[in-house]
Amino acid sequence: MTLGPPSSAFRHRHLLGIEGFSPEEITLLLDTAEGHVEPNRQADKKRSLMRGRTIINLFFENSTRTRTSFELAGKRLGADVINMSVSGSSIKKGETMIDTAMTLNAMHPDVLVVRHHESGAVQLLSEKVDCAVINAGDGSHEHPTQALLDALTIRRRKGRLQGLVVAICGDILHSRVARSNIHLLSIMGARVRVVAPRTLLPAEIERLGVEVFHDMRQGLKDADIVMMLRLQTERMHGSFVPSTREYFHFFGLDYEKLAAAKPDALIMHPGPMNRGVEIDSEVADDIDRSVIRQQVEMGVAVRMACLELLARDLGNGPPLP
Ligand code: CP
Secondary structure: OOOOOOHHHOOOOOEOOOOOOOHHHHHHHHHHHHHHHHHHOOOOOOOOOOOOOEEEEEEOOOOOHHHHHHHHHHHHOOOEEEEEEHHHOHHHHOOOHHHHHHHHHOOOOOEEEEEEOOOOHHHHHHOOOOOEEEEEEEOOOEOHHHHHHHHHHHHHHHOOOOOOEEEEEOOOOOOHHHHHHHHHHHHOOOEEEEEOOHHHOOOOHHHHOOEEEOOHHHHOOOOOEEEEOOOOHHHOOOOOOOOHHHHHHHHOEOHHHHOOOOOOOEEEOOOOOOEOOOEOHHHHOOOOOEOHHHHHHHHHHHHHHHHHHHHOOOOOOOOOO
16 A cells, blocks of 8 residues: 655644645645555455544534544544534533533544534634644535545546636535635646526635636536535525526536536536435436546545544644644
8 A cells, every 4th residue: 555755744733724735735635545545445444554543523513424434534544433423412511612622632532523513613623622633624614625535536537636627516605615625626726617696606706716607508618527516505594596496497517507518527516415406316326427426435535644644743742833
């Protein structure tokens, strides 16, 4: 198995977001993840890179993919992994997020993997604990490991990120996946477009260096990658689209709209999908074009890489800033 270069190339105590990462750091994370893909397909998947380490998954928001893949990633690296369910915790008795984190911190975990519905909450928590913290998604701010697994999926299929035209379509306003992907793809030299109704775009989105479209056929024209996002209704206060039926008509991905993209354009979706709302079922299941299942597979390899690179510095003196 190929492992990445020494951890001196990855000088972060926590993994809180993609913004501010260098192309070299992203490449190191992707190369390290690549080294985990084939071993993960073997019968014996267990390694000992994190033997003796403790990881706690602390999810204040629901998750299928991220929580399961962090658990698998930690276990495949030989760590002990605890899943904390907020619904069964003392948060339900009124304990705050910070008190909960400091309570867990007192048990000397090495890594806390945290998802929270408030933007910035994971950063705040990271300032209160001694261990490494990984952001598993905070509000509409960032979801760094999703962007990394998307990048690995694209790189494996297209051989590069540089110069690709990537159209990110749908609810950009509420999407942490969109933000992390915009940062990562821009840092790596891709051309990023966002395609959405005006109501689902943040003000001054152009400042992030993206091209803005309000029409799917124009936004998808000659795109290499079509990345669909669901309507994040749990973050919406009020009505942002007239109806899901109308939304699908104008912004849902079907074969007719996809025809504007390159013939070999890949279809991506971070999940969970709402079939018939942002994506047609047949398109989502198209085994030649859709890489949605591969994204899930790459999620385990990427999370192993993140855990491995952060864990390499644990116990080697004071943590890096
Ligand atoms: N893509 C993603 O974050 O999925 P989950 O909410 O299931 O973790």
